[in-house]
Structure formats: C-alpha cells, structure tokens
Amino acid sequence: MMTKERERAVTMDETEQRWIADALERLSHSAFRAKFTLSERDRAYARDKGRDAIADHARDLLRKRVGDAEPRNDGRQTPWRGHPVFTAQHATATCCRGCIAKWHGIPKGRPLTDDEVARLADLVMAWIDRDLAAHPDDELRLF
Ligand SMILES: [Zn+2]
Numbered sequence: 001m002m003t004k005e006r007e008r009a010v011t012m013d014e015t016e017q018r019w020i021a022d023a024l025e026r027l028s029h030s031a032f033r034a035k036f037t038l039s040e041r042d043r044a045y046a047r048d049k050g051r052d053a054i055a056d057h058a059r060d061l062l063r064k065r066v067g068d069a070e071p072r073n074d075g076r077q078t079p080w081r082g083h084p085v086f087t088a089q090h091a092t093a094t095c096c097r098g099c100i101a102k103w104h105g106i107p108k109g110r111p112l113t114d115d116e117v118a119r120l121a122d123l124v125m126a127w128i129d130r131d132l133a134a135h136p137d138d139e140l141r142l143f
Helices: 002-011 014-028 040-049 051-066 084-091 097-104 114-134 136-142
Strands: none
Touching: 014 097, 014 114, 040 051, 040 084, 040 114, 051 084, 051 114, 084 114, 114 136
C-alpha cells in the first residue's frame, strides 16, 4: 500500500492537481466549510501514523461510507470528530453524497468509481496536509 500510494502521488497529473487547488479555493468561500480545523489530537494522530496510513484510511472510509449507490444514513454517516479524515470530509464536502453531488458534481444514486474515491481521498489528504502545515507548533509541543 505504501508503495502504491507513493506511485499515485508521483503520477497525480496536473489536471488532478488543478482540480484539488480549485476545490480548496471554492471551499474556502464557504463559512461553514472554512471553519473546520483538525484538533491537536487529530494532528498528533496523523503525524504518528504517517501520511500513507492516513491516505489508506481516507480511501477506506470514503469507499465504505459514501461509495455505495445509496449509502446507509446518507447525510448523517460522517461523525464530526474522532478521526482526522472525518473532519477533513466535512471541510472538503466529501461527507455524504448530497455534498459530493453539490460541490463536486458527482451524481447520487450510483456507486463511486475507484477513480472517484481516489480523487476525493486525494482532496481530503490535500486538506489534511494544509492543516498540518499551518500548525507546525503542535509537533514541537509533543517533544
Ligand atoms: Zn454532507
């Protein structure tokens, strides 16, 4: 998995990089989305586990919770806290199929493709990367 993730990071093409930058830009104009930040506990967890592991979690959580054509409890399936990916999902509007349809143009009522899951997970990871980079002090305080 680690190797696979690294390959993906290397092969992430310019179109996807632009899409992520554009999505983060659009989300920054939403007062609701922009207010989310990781807790210190989430940041410590993310740094301890490492990026590859968190990226695996992101793909797994997205596939299981929003990947089906009609996910269980759609609209309420993503907790507000408890894992950095959950918070990142609310911040990036990847929390439920309604938000994914509205913000990312992927229609409801059909399963997400592997490529869509990977792309949304990359968006979640870009948001987590940015939050961690914006809060380097947390790391220093741990040691
Ligand atoms: Zn939602």
